Amino acid sequence: MEVKKNETAETPEDCGCGVTRRQVMVGAAVGSAALAASGLVTGKPAMAGDRMDGYPRKLIGKVSALQTDQPVVFTYPQDSPSIFRSALIKLGVPAKDGVGPEGDIVAYNGRCPHQGGELVPEDDTLRYDAASKTLGPCPWHLSTFDATNEGILTSAHSTQNLPQVSLEVEGDNIYAVGVKGLIYGMPDNLMKVS
Ligand code: FES
Numbered sequence: 596m597e598v599k600k601n602e603t604a605e606t607p608e609d610c611g612c613g614v615t616r617r618q619v620m621v622g623a624a625v626g627s628a629a630l631a632a633s634g635l636v637t638g639k640p641a642m643a644g645d646r647m648d649g650y651p652r653k654l655i656g657k658v659s660a661l662q663t664d665q666p667v668v669f670t671y672p673q674d675s676p677s678i679f680r681s682a683l684i685k686l687g688v689p690a691k692d693g694v695g696p697e698g699d700i701v702a703y704n705g706r707c708p709h710q711g712g713e714l715v716p717e718d719d720t721l722r723y724d725a726a727s728k729t730l731g732p733c734p735w736h737l738s739t740f741d742a743t744n745e746g747i748l749t750s751a752h753s754t755q756n757l758p759q760v761s762l763e764v765e766g767d768n769i770y771a772v773g774v775k776g777l778i779y780g781m782p783d784n785l786m787k788v789s
Pocket residue numbers: 707708709710711712733734735736737738751752753
């Protein structure tokens with residue numbers, strides 16, 4: 596499967612949204628409606644309420660440039676090391692918390708939450724099965740994750756979902772705005788790694 600490198604990323608910028616995690620949980624529906632009404636978010640604003648405090652708002656792709664089942668690799672929320680490698684995918688079918696006009700654009704961190712197996716290795720290939728819309732199997736113990744349903748485990752050893760990158764669409768731009776779940780090896784996804 597051909598995987599494109601992200602050539603559209605720009606310097607991370609503070610979202611400046613001032614929305615706390617608790618506020619997101621309590622008022623997600625209200626927040627989504629407000630953002631949609633503001634005209635800042637186009638397409639399906641499913642993830643608009645998932646901006647998370649402290650996370651950068653990073654441009655990771657263009658809606659118009661994505662092709663179904665052709666992942667784009669990017670790093671988030673930090674530029675290195677490799678544990679932050681992630682994949683942006685247009686699934687071609689609606690997904691939980693998917694964005695874009697069809698609600699089928701999602702992104703996931705590429706490290707297996709079991710013991711850190713690489714689903715997005717350095718050569719930019721991605722372990723992804725387009726027919727079943729699953730990420731994996733993990734090269735170490737064969738875990739697979741449902742890309743349509745928050746990265747939930749579908750087989751093997753992991754006890755956690757694959758961390759899903761929260762997305763926001765503004766015009767044609769796709770932004771990463773947070774990560775749901777801990778990235779493997781990180782006590783805090785935003786802890787500075789040198
Ligand atoms: S490291 Fe992925 S299943 Fe064990």
